[in-house]
Amino acid sequence: MTGSGQDSGLQRLAGMADLLPLESKRWVAAEAIVRATMRQYGFGEIRCPIMEPTELFERGTGTATDIVQKEMYTFTDRGDRSVTLRPEGTPSVVRAFLEESLGAKRPSWKLFYIGPMFRAERPQQGRLRQFHQFGAELIGPAAPEADVELIALGDAMLRNLDVPVPRLVINSIGDKQARADHDAALRDYLTAPAAFARLCADCRRRTQTNPLRVFDCKNEQCQEVIAAAPMIDRFLTDEDRHHFDAVRAGLDRLRIGYEIDSRLVRGLDYYTRTTFEFKAAGLGAQDAVCGGGRYDGLVEVLGGPPTPAVGFAAGFERILAVSKLPVDEDRLDVFVCALGDAAFELTSQILAALRQLGLSADRDFLRRGLKAQMKEADRLRARSVLIIGDDEIAKRRFTLRRMDKAEQREIDAEPSQWTVDEFRK
Ligand code: HAM
Secondary structure: OOOOOOOOOOOOOOOOOOOOHHHHHHHHHHHHHHHHHHHHOOOEEOOOOOEEEHHHHHHHHHOOOHHHHHHOEEEEOOOOOEEEEOOOOHHHHHHHHHHOOHHHHOOOEEEEEEEEEEOOOOOEOOEOOEEEEEEEEEEOOOOHHHHHHHHHHHHHHHHHOOOOOOEEEEEEOOOHHHHHHHHHHHHHHHHOHHHHOOOOHHHHHHHHHOHHHHHHOOOHHHHHHHHOOOOHHHHOOHHHHHHHHHHHHHHHHOOOOOEEOOOOOOOOOOOOOEEEEEEOOOOOOOOEEEEEEEOOOHHHHOOOOOOOEEEEEEEHHHHHHHOOOOOOOOOOOEEEEEOOHHHHHHHHHHHHHHHHOOOOEEEOOOOOOHHHHHHHHHHOOOOEEEEEOHHHHHHOEEEEEEOOOOEEEEEEOOHHHOOHHHHHO
């Protein structure tokens, strides 16, 4: 949220947001849908620390990525260790998988997570420095059906979250051999003087670190250079092709529509074979709402045995920016309107009794008059208002006004006589 309220001289950091109650209600509703859908697909929730040793991301996310090279919130802690606020969830999940010896317990694990991630990118619409993801990782299976399962889960998520017409784009970037051959060919192509001279400074660096990333560059001239570059599909091995064909056949069987884009390389180092992204309309340049792929080498890179895996992560901010998810505003069951000191003091006990019945109940703490309190009850969309004044206390009868039915009557002052229905039905 952006605001131009009172200036205390203290402001939140750029690219970070405050969520006020109405907005956070939408988030909680969306998180509930994510958890329910994950459960339907058999994924269990894993909660990893937000801060990890820097080395986890250097090795996991990869030193050649923009994330590690220029976007991490890294600092030295009080014990002189280099620590980093997680820029993504996948390396932590794999670390936990290894640290908890999950592979020895079962050959296949379905794990999901929800939480904040941190990347020091240039903030713009749909791009924050603290943003929130939900992600799913299926660790163990090598079968293309596992890729299909993850893509189907992403598809179901976006439908359940009411994201209008997401577009699925898929690609295969091959396994180790194809990637190495493609990298070599790309490097030759990009470092030829005519091409190199036209690249931006970042892409010149990428020709040495990770030439594949030139495909991701938004610079127009770099895009012109890369348009004629050798594409990965020429380098795929037979196994890579079979795998990709099987993924496509699986998606066809589920009637999940997709486009193939041989430029979809994604900005992380660990991908092998399948990569995919869901893009949504109405988001401008940052239109990827969900991205993922297969990462068969990552468990090994982080010190484990060779273990195939596939996963994705999706951005809450982008999804909620386009989601049509309705949020029903809260309605309070009972507002207790106290008039006079005795009533003011009695109100907390009355609230306790109402809440004990399972009702939502609230009051005014400012000793305001009837009119202001009724206005507050309106703001809270109270179904009932219980009016208590000196007369009511003396008579041991309170006035109950049903706002939703425009009725008013007296009720006994003794809470043990009350029923939920008279306040809420
Ligand atoms: P990613 O493509 O870097 O992949 O991020 C996934 C999603 O997070 C994006 O599609 C986008 O919706 C959201 N996102 C990323 N950066 C930002 C940002 N600065 N502001 C707002 N939203 C953002 C990963 O993170 C991988 N860990 C996905 C994965 C899991 N691959 C395998 N398993």
